[in-house]
Amino acid sequence: MVYQAILDKLDVPIRASTIRIADLGCSVGSNIFYIMQTIADAVSLKSTELLLA
Numbered sequence: 001m002v003y004q005a006i007l008d009k010l011d012v013p014i015r016a017s018t019i020r021i022a023d024l025g026c027s028v029g030s031n032i033f034y035i036m037q038t039i040a041d042a043v044s045l046k047s048t049e050l051l052l053a
Contacts, residue, residue, distance in 0.1 A: 002035065002038055002039065002042070003038050003041070003042045006039065006042035006043060006046060007042055007045065007046055007049075010042075010043065010046045019043055019047070021036065021039055021040060021043070023036060
């Protein structure tokens with residue numbers, strides 16, 4: 001769900017060389033590692049798609 005939402009909604013300027021992702025402290029335990037990896041993977045894929053478009 002999060003992964004697909006990022007792919008659908010994220011609009012990254014092609015010139016952006018850095019994207020920051022922050023954990024605001026709302027997650028508990030190991031959940032944060034899973035969701036942050038999911039977000040990072042989706043942002044990476046979306047950035048690659050935009051560069052190839």
